[in-house]
Structure formats: structure tokens, C-alpha cells
Amino acid sequence: MKTMTKLWATVAICGAMLSSTAFADPHPDAELIIEGELHIATRAEPPEHLGGVLPEIYSGWLFRTDETRELQMDDFDNPGMLFAERGEDRWELAEGTANQSCADCHGDVESMAGVRAVMPKVNENGELWSMQNYINNCRTERMGADAWGWNSEPMKDVTSLISLQSRGMPVAVKIDGEAAEFWEKGREMYYTRFGQLELSCANCHEDNWGRMIRADHLSQGMSNGFPTYRLKNASIVPLHQRFRGCIRDTRGESFAEGSQEFRELELYVSSRGLGLPVEGISVRQ
Amino acid sequence: MTRRSLSAACAATAVIWGGATFAEISPADIVWEDEIAIPASLSGTPGDPVAGAVTVSSRSAGNCLSCHQNTAMPEHDFQGNIGPSLDGSGARWSEAELRGIVANAKRVFPESMMPVFYNDNPEDYIRPGEAYTARAYNPETFSTLLTAQQVEDVVAYLMTLTDW
Numbered sequence: 001m002k003t004m005t006k007l008w009a010t011v012a013i014c015g016a017m018l019s020s021t022a023f024a025d026p027h028p029d030a031e032l033i034i035e036g037e038l039h040i041a042t043r044a045e046p047p048e049h050l051g052g053v054l055p056e057i058y059s060g061w062l063f064r065t066d067e068t069r070e071l072q073m074d075d076f077d078n079p080g081m082l083f084a085e086r087g088e089d090r091w092e093l094a095e096g097t098a099n100q101s102c103a104d105c106h107g108d109v110e111s112m113a114g115v116r117a118v119m120p121k122v123n124e125n126g127e128l129w130s131m132q133n134y135i136n137n138c139r140t141e142r143m144g145a146d147a148w149g150w151n152s153e154p155m156k157d158v159t160s161l162i163s164l165q166s167r168g169m170p171v172a173v174k175i176d177g178e179a180a181e182f183w184e185k186g187r188e189m190y191y192t193r194f195g196q197l198e199l200s201c202a203n204c205h206e207d208n209w210g211r212m213i214r215a216d217h218l219s220q221g222m223s224n225g226f227p228t229y230r231l232k233n234a235s236i237v238p239l240h241q242r243f244r245g246c247i248r249d250t251r252g253e254s255f256a257e258g259s260q261e262f263r264e265l266e267l268y269v270s271s272r273g274l275g276l277p278v279e280g281i282s283v284r285q
Numbered sequence: 286m287t288r289r290s291l292s293a294a295c296a297a298t299a300v301i302w303g304g305a306t307f308a309e310i311s312p313a314d315i316v317w318e319d320e321i322a323i324p325a326s327l328s329g330t331p332g333d334p335v336a337g338a339v340t341v342s343s344r345s346a347g348n349c350l351s352c353h354q355n356t357a358m359p360e361h362d363f364q365g366n367i368g369p370s371l372d373g374s375g376a377r378w379s380e381a382e383l384r385g386i387v388a389n390a391k392r393v394f395p396e397s398m399m400p401v402f403y404n405d406n407p408e409d410y411i412r413p414g415e416a417y418t419a420r421a422y423n424p425e426t427f428s429t430l431l432t433a434q435q436v437e438d439v440v441a442y443l444m445t446l447t448d449w
Contacts, residue, residue: 196413196422196430197400198391207398208367214344214351215363248419253412 025210026062026219027069032279034073040168044275049175053206059276060219063210064285068231072283080160080229080281083236087161090154097144102158105142109161116166116278118173120267128182128263131159132238150257156236160227160281167280171224173270186268189261195252201269204246221246222273223266225282232285239266309433312388312404321393322381327403327433332441340435341371341442347431349439352399357446367398373449383440387431402431 032040042059046052061069071077091109094101106112120130129137132155136147148155175183193200204213205221212218226239240257243265247254255261310316310327318324326332340346342361350358352367374383385392390399405428407413413422431439 192411194412196410198410199398203398211367212363212365213367214348214365244419247412248414248417251414251416252419253414253421254419 026058030062030069032059032061032069032073034167035075038168040277040279042276044170044273047271047274050272054209054220054272057222057273057276058209058220059279059282060222060225060284061279061282063217063219064283068283068285071231072279078229078281078283079234080227080236080283083157083160083227083229084164084281086153087157087159090158091161095143095145096139098142100143102138105138110165112162113165114169116163116280117169117171120263120270121174122178122182126178128179128260128267130240130258130263130266131162132258133263135159135162151238151241156227156238159238160236163227163278164280166278168277170275170277171270171273173267173274175267175271179267182264183267183271185261186264186266186271189265190268193250194247195250197250197252199250201246201265220272221269222276223269224273224276225279225284228282228284230284236281237284239269312406312429315388315403317385317392318381321385322379323384323388324381326437327384327388328437330434330437332434332437332439334438334442334445336435337438337440337442340431340439346435347402347439355446357448370449371443371446374446375444376447376449378443380440380444383443384436387436387439387443400430403429403433403436405429 030042032042034040042062044057046054046057061072071079075081088109091102094104103109116131119134120128123129123134127133132148132150135155135158139145140147148158173179190201193203201221204218209218209220223239226242227236228242229235230237238257240259240262243262244254244257308329310325315323315327316325338358341349341355342358344351349355349371350361350364352365353369353371354364354366355361355371357372358364378386382393386394386399388403389401390397391401401409407422407424407427413427414420415422415426
């Protein structure tokens with residue numbers, strides 16, 4: 001009882017302080033318009049499965065500084081575009097024992113429009129696969145080439161290029177049917193308090209979005225911006241690498257990039273952003 | 286003697302000396318009062334508020350400012366606001382209560398986001414890691430987030446925060 005009374009006193013003071021500071025919110029009215037013409041929504045109605053835990057869903061773009069947001073509004077300034085450009089060359093490159101290129105079978109990369117928006121998805125064998133798994137399957141089974149590492153340069157280049165083809169299309173991952181069991185596991189993970197700091201994804205991205213954790217302005221941890229060009233890494237950061245970073249920051253033992261666990265988490269996190277457009281290659285701090 | 290081995294030797298001496306002089310209270314042996322307070326010092330040595338201030342602000346130690354604001358430390362920018370401001374905590378809480386909060390906040394505020402700073406049992410955690418490496422913890426080196434003396438120093442510092 002004593003604890004509660006004292007705590008409420010601070011909460012009241014804190015609340016008064018917070019409401020006078022604007023940094024606690026996502027940007028109230030910034031609009032993401034790329035090259036002055038492509039409008040990309042950064043706010044959307046929350047999906048029903050969230051049961052009202054978020055009043056509205058927001059792209060991580062809205063939580064970044066003016067400078068970082070601007071970099072994403074111009075493809076020439078967006079350093080992630082260089083990866084997609086290299087991806088174009090790789091798309092045409094014949095490799096492996098079959099001496100075939102992606103283009104030989106898939107034609108123009110524009111045929112990949114919509115693919116990023118539905119990843120990860122269950123394959124014909126009932127396994128949950130991320131885009132990287134589909135690409136490596138083509139390489140090893142169809143081209144007779146080596147698999148690319150999850151965070152390797154060629155994988156970053158080609159996933160960036162393919163994602164760009166879905167820019168502006170709403171995230172539309174399937175979470176029912178065969179996907180349901182994977183989604184449930186991802187959901188459980190999202191609420192698990194990992195590591196010696198005992199923090200779940202929800203502790204930071206559901207309970208405290210809009211607040212500051214040291215110098216970081218917490219977003220809702222949406223995945224629609226991935227792959228992301230991170231200024232801090234000066235490189236493309238794939239979603240699973242971000243997951244790893246977030247679990248590391250709980251003083252926890254991470255799962256491996258590409259693991260079953262991270263693909264399930266990817267599905268669940270993506271489903272929290274159902275309706276937010278794919279940003280293709282976003283730019284973050 | 287190289288600089289590195291010198292400091293390792295100093296650290297070792299400090300540990301031996303510390304161990305010989307005081308009976309430190311281990312996390313498992315803490316005696317709680319009123320559910321939320323720890324009346325007895327964990328280290329047996331009075332806390333040093335100056336050292337406590339360093340622990341509070343240091344990212345590699347308490348990193349308390351990642352979640353708390355503290356107007357007494359204007360020199361540190363980027364103070365978080367996940368938890369309430371630390372201003373006045375020395376007026377709101379007794380020393381024993383502050384020791385309880387810093388040692389095990391989850392006992393005082395169930396489900397709190399505030400980490401437990403004084404628990405060395407890896408079994409109490411889900412996938413504990415080796416500090417911030419993302420690798421599995423090492424059973425040989427897994428330890429409390431703050432030492433007993435650091436907890437005492439932080440409590441001594443918080444006791445100086447009486448204005449709010």
C-alpha cells in the first residue's frame with residue numbers, strides 16, 4: 001500500500017512533465033513522400049488481433065529525426081539504394097552448375113512485386129520460410145549454386161532489390177491456416193522477458209513506444225521498413241539482425257539469424273504491422 | 286609489470302581484502318522487512334555517494350539514466366523516461382526501501398521493467414547472455430549486475446536526492 005501511494009505521487013509529477021514535452025510522441029504530421037510523388041502511409045488502423053493494445057500503428061520512420069526521415073524521401077540520398085542497384089547486376093548474373101540467372105526464370109525483377117509484402121510465408125512443404133530461404137532454395141536446388149549467408153552482401157543486395165518492388169504495398173502476411181501455429185509461437189516470444197534484464201519486445205515496443213530509453217526514441221518496433229539502411233552500421237540491416245540486437249540489449253542469448261524462432265518472430269512482428277506499407281529500403285539511425 | 290597485469294593484481298587484492306574484512310550478504314541471503322525493505326547493508330561498508338553517482342550514470346554499470354531522469358545530473362544528456370524521475374527519491378523512500386528497490390525492484394514493483402540488480406542466479410532468467418555479446422552466459426562468470434558495494438553506493442547517492 002505504502003509503495004503504491006509513493007509511486008502514484010511520482011507518476012503524477014512525471015505525467016505532468018511528460019505532457020509538456022513533444023519528444024514523447026511519434027511525429028504528429030510528417031508525411032513520407034518519396035521523390036515528391038510516391039506517398040507512403042506511415043500510420044494505419046491496428047489489426048484486430050492486437051485487441052486494442054495499440055491505438056494506431058506507426059512506422060518507425062515517424063520516430064526518427066528530421067534528418068534521418070529526409071534521407072528516405074529521396075532515392076538519391078538513400079544509401080540503401082546502392083544495395084538494390086548492385087542487386088540488379090546480381091539478378092542478371094548466371095551462376096551455378098545450371099549457369100542460370102534469376103532473370104532467366106523470373107524475367108524482369110518487377111515480377112517480384114508483392115512478394116516482400118507476404119513474407120514470411122508457409123512453403124509447399126508446410127515450413128515457414130523467409131525471403132532469404134526462398135532465394136537460397138532457388139540457388140541450391142534450381143541453379144546448382146552456393147547458398148548465400150543470411151547477412152551476406154549478395155543477400156542484402158538481392159533482398160533489397162526484391163523488397164523495393166513492393167514499396168508502398170501494405171504488409172499482408174497470412175496468419176491463419178497453416179501459418180497459425182507459427183504465428184502463435186512468435187506471439188509467445190514477443191511477450192517473453194529475455195535475458196538478465198528480463199525485457200520482452202512488448203516491454204519496449206508496446207508499453208513504452210514514444211518514450212526515450214537513453215538516447216533512443218522507442219518506436220513500435222514494426223518490420224515494414226526492412227531491409228533497413230542503418231546509418232550506425234553504414235549498411236543494410238536485415239530484420240533478423242535487428243532482432244539479434246534487441247535481444248542482445250536485454251543481456252540475453254540471441255537466437256541465430258534465419259533460425260526457426262526468428263522466422264516465427266518475423267511472422268508475428270510483421271502481423272502487428274498488417275496494413276502498414278512496405279517501405280522497401282528504409283533509413284534508420 | 287605491464288599496466289594490464291598491474292591492474293589485474295590490484296583488482297585481485299581488492300577482492301581478497303574485501304572478502305577477508307566483511308561478510309558480504311549474498312543475494313540468496315537477503316533478509317527483507319515489510320516485503321520491500323532491506324535494513325542491513327549488503328557490503329558492511331557505508332555507501333559512498335560520489336562513487337554511487339558514477340554507477341548511476343555509467344552505461345556499463347547501473348545505466349539508470351537509460352530509464353530515469355535526474356535533474357541533479359544535467360551534465361548527462363539523453364536521460365530516459367521509462368520510469369519516474371529520480372528527483373526526490375531520497376525524500377520519498379527510506380534507505381532500507383531504496384536498498385530494496387535497487388537490489389530487487391521486481392519485489393517492490395511486481396512485473397516492473399526495472400532490472401534486478403542484485404541476483405546472481407542464472408536459473409531465474411530466460412536465456413541469460415554473456416553481458417552484451419548475445420552469446421550464452423558463462424556459468425563461471427555470471428554475476429549480479431551491481432556488486433554489493435555498488436548497491437550501497439547507489440543507495441547512498443539516492444539518499445542525497447531530496448529535492449523534487
